[in-house]
Amino acid sequence: MKLEFCLVLLHILLLSPLPSTSESSDKRLRILGAFAHPGKSHFAVFKPLLEELANRGHDVTVISYFPRSNSSPPLPNYKDIDLAGEDNIFVEVVDLQTLDYSLLREFMLLRHWGLECCQRSLDNKDVQRLIKSNAKFDLIITEVFNSDCFLGFVHRFKAPFIGLSSHVLMPWANGRLSNERNPSYVPILFLGYGPKMGFMERVENYLAHKIFNFAYGVFCNGPTQKLVEEAFGPNVPALDDIAKNISAILVNSHYSLHGAAPNLPNIVEVGGLHIPEKHQPLPADIQKFLDDASEGVVFFSWGSMIKASSMDQRTLGEVLQALGSIPWKVLWKWEDEHLPGKPDNVMVKKWVPQAAILRHPNVKCYLAHGGLLGLSEGVSAGVPMVVVPMYGDQFNNAAAARSRGVAQVLEWNNLNGKTLKAAIDRVFNDPTYMENAKALQKVWHDRPMSPVETSVWWAEYVGRGQSNQFLRTAAADLAWYQLEHLDVIGFLLLILLVVIFAFYKALIVIFRKIFPPEKRVNGNSLSKKRN
Ligand SMILES: *[C@@H]1O[C@H](CO)[C@@H](O)[C@H](O)[C@H]1NC(C)=O
Numbered sequence: 001m002k003l004e005f006c007l008v009l010l011h012i013l014l015l016s017p018l019p020s021t022s023e024s025s026d027k028r029l030r031i032l033g034a035f036a037h038p039g040k041s042h043f044a045v046f047k048p049l050l051e052e053l054a055n056r057g058h059d060v061t062v063i064s065y066f067p068r069s070n071s072s073p074p075l076p077n078y079k080d081i082d083l084a085g086e087d088n089i090f091v092e093v094v095d096l097q098t099l100d101y102s103l104l105r106e107f108m109l110l111r112h113w114g115l116e117c118c119q120r121s122l123d124n125k126d127v128q129r130l131i132k133s134n135a136k137f138d139l140i141i142t143e144v145f146n147s148d149c150f151l152g153f154v155h156r157f158k159a160p161f162i163g164l165s166s167h168v169l170m171p172w173a174n175g176r177l178s179n180e181r182n183p184s185y186v187p188i189l190f191l192g193y194g195p196k197m198g199f200m201e202r203v204e205n206y207l208a209h210k211i212f213n214f215a216y217g218v219f220c221n222g223p224t225q226k227l228v229e230e231a232f233g234p235n236v237p238a239l240d241d242i243a244k245n246i247s248a249i250l251v252n253s254h255y256s257l258h259g260a261a262p263n264l265p266n267i268v269e270v271g272g273l274h275i276p277e278k279h280q281p282l283p284a285d286i287q288k289f290l291d292d293a294s295e296g297v298v299f300f301s302w303g304s305m306i307k308a309s310s311m312d313q314r315t316l317g318e319v320l321q322a323l324g325s326i327p328w329k330v331l332w333k334w335e336d337e338h339l340p341g342k343p344d345n346v347m348v349k350k351w352v353p354q355a356a357i358l359r360h361p362n363v364k365c366y367l368a369h370g371g372l373l374g375l376s377e378g379v380s381a382g383v384p385m386v387v388v389p390m391y392g393d394q395f396n397n398a399a400a401a402r403s404r405g406v407a408q409v410l411e412w413n414n415l416n417g418k419t420l421k422a423a424i425d426r427v428f429n430d431p432t433y434m435e436n437a438k439a440l441q442k443v444w445h446d447r448p449m450s451p452v453e454t455s456v457w458w459a460e461y462v463g464r465g466q467s468n469q470f471l472r473t474a475a476a477d478l479a480w481y482q483l484e485h486l487d488v489i490g491f492l493l494l495i496l497l498v499v500i501f502a503f504y505k506a507l508i509v510i511f512r513k514i515f516p517p518e519k520r521v522n523g524n525s526l527s528k529k530r531n
Contacts, residue, residue: 029053029138029463032157033062034150036083036117037143040066040304041373045166045252045274046143049455054078056456058463061135063127063150081126103190103208106392110146111220118149118224122231131156131231139463144173144249148239149224152232155242160468162459163249167372167393168258169267171209172216176243178475178483179264183209186261192395194403195259244476247462250455252372256443257379258400266471268458270451272376277450279356286331286357289347293329296364298424299357299383301333303371306390309335317341318417325417326424328364331357358383364434365427370394370409375401382441384433386423388412405436 033050035043043066051068054060054077062068067080121127131152137159142150144163154161165173168189174181183206187193191208193201221239229236236242247266254271255261263269282290290297300323302308311319323330324343332339334348342348354374358366358381366378370389375397378385385407387398401407408423427433449457461467481487 027138027464029058029460030136031058031060031139031141031459031463032135032137032153032159033060033064033141034153035062035064035143036121036147036149037113037145038065038083038117039166041371042143042145042166044373046141046164048273048276048452049164049250049459050141051075051078052452052456053459058460061130063121063130081124081130083121083124083127106190107212107215107219114145114147114149114220115223115227118147118227121149122152122227128231138465139459141459144170144246146170146220147224148221148243149228151239151242152228152236154245155236156232160247160462160465161245162462163246165249165251165253168253168396169249169251170216171212173249175213176240177246177249177264177267178473178478179267180262181209182261186259187396187399188212189393189396192389192399192409194399196403245472247468247471248458250458252376254376254444256440257376257404258397259403264473266458268454270455272380272444273451273455274373275355275377275380275451279359280353282353282356282360286347286349286352289329289331290357290360290362293362296328296428297360297362298323298326298328298330298365298367299354299363300330300367301352301354301374302369302388302390303374305371306369307335308333315415318415319420320346322417322420322424325421328424328428331363355381365424367424370398370401372397379406379437379440379444382437384427384437386410386420386427388415404440406433406440408433 031053033046035046037043043064046064047066050060050062054075057077059077059079060075061079061081063081063083065083067082068075068078069080069082135157137153137157140150140153140157140159140161142153142161142163144165145167151161153159163173169179169181171181171188173179184202185195185197187195187197187205188208190212191201191205193205197205217240225236225239228239249267250270250273251267252271252273254269257271281287320339320341320343323332323346326345328345330343330346331352332346332348333350333352333354335350336348337350339346339348355377357363358377363381363383366374366383366385368374368378368385368387370387371392371394375385375387379401385401386409387394387401387407388410389395389398390412398407398409402409408426410419410423447454462471475483
């Protein structure tokens with residue numbers, strides 16, 4: 001008996017390979033990352049994933065405006081296709097004096113950038129060489145934002161692909177996958193509404209959802225299709241149809257901040273993907289400034305795109321007056337070395353390691369603009385905020401932070417010394433802001449895997465390839481009117497009409513039976529007689 005058992009065991013051990021616990025290490029994947037948008041705050045979200053994939057031994061080729069070139073540590077598996085060098089990236093391009101936000105302007109701007117960046121990158125010699133090459137890829141990673149330009153590569157290399165979104169999903173990304181985003185409680189990222197909307201806000205949100213979905217297909221993908229066909233050949237399928245084949249989308253959001261909402265299994269929240277787990281030590285002067293401020297510090301930064309120093313003199317005067325009048329120190333990311341009229345409690349720095357500063361225990365308030373990267377860093381560090389949203393998704397992010405009770409939101413157009421000082425005072429003096437920020441911080445961090453590990457898992461999962469056909473929803477094969485149940489509603493309405501009509505006809509027949517025509521004539525004559 002015993003010998004038999006041993007033999008069976010030996011047989012099992014020798015003949016059947018042990019199930020691998022980490023399948024990921026089995027296959028070295030050839031990965032193409034293709035990113036046409038020059039926004040630094042977008043690529044900052046993608047970079048940790050791309051680097052970690054190379055770090056784990058996969059071959060990663062990245063088309064972007066942000067080559068690693070000499071970055072350390074060196075990653076021999078990471079190859080760059082540099083789109084244009086540092087000259088064309090979007091840093092400090094938003095001038096506060098010409099800032100004039102409207103939904104239509106926002107859409108037109110996104111469309112314009114999308115087409116221009118598509119054209120520029122497809123004109124790039126190295127990109128053209130790649131298109132003509134006989135390279136092979138197991139996985140393509142691209143951005144889900146304002147252009148589907150690089151879906152041409154999906155057609156060209158016939159590889160499974162995933163999308164990355166550095167912000168809350170664009171309405172068209174949800175729409176094409178039929179990821180249910182009920183506009184009754186899921187605000188579109190272009191509006192400044194939280195999950196709880198009034199009636200007119202819901203009307204606006206509903207219309208914006210529908211209109212943006214439609215407009216993207218017509219005004220963005222229409223002309224992009226032409227550019228893609230010029231570069232990849234005339235038989236590229238409709239970009240919208242290629243897009244429906246996406247295997248997963250990794251989104252830089254988390255329900256703890258933006259609100260719980262249904263997601264398909266392949267729409268994965270990895271909010272905070274860009275935030276490193278370990279931080280470099282702070283520069284000595286900043287460290288000392290923060291250490292010496294046990295009464296608390298306001299950290300003031302409006303991100304990489306906005307040029308704070310383009311603020312008009314009146315607003316700047318109001319801001320300086322407010323900051324000078326509070327009993328706390330202020331550390332301000334300001335793009336000039338000098339700030340005329342700088343109050344004594346304020347330190348200005350051209351460049352700051354923002355995420356590390358926010359983690360300093362003396363930072364008690366973050367004066368932000370609501371860009372998702374900074375906002376996530378604030379949430380991750382458990383710091384309450386005063387947010388002055390200005391464009392893009394900032395209104396939506398600010399509203400999300402307000403709805404979680406961690407932020408005061410101010411309007412840029414009405415920003416003055418009084419409102420700013422009142423908001424900062426409130427965040428320092430009302431303890432609920434700090435309590436909510438600490439509670440939110442806990443939920444934000446409490447996840448099965450870190451955002452980077454989650455993203456790497458999904459990239460390798462899709463790259464292995466067995467699962468992709470299981471991920472695609474049947475919705476991808478339905479027409480829009482089927483998805484909106486218009487055919488079903490039409491059919492049911494038709495039945496209802498038939499039933500009503502039959503009922504009406506039957507009533508007439510019954511009526512005639514009970515009151516035959518002669519009787520009614522009699523009745524009439526009777527009443528006439530009465531008169
Ligand atoms: C989507 O994927 C399926 C299955 O791999 C493929 O047959 C189809 O051609 C793809 N559609 C487009 C438009 O690329």
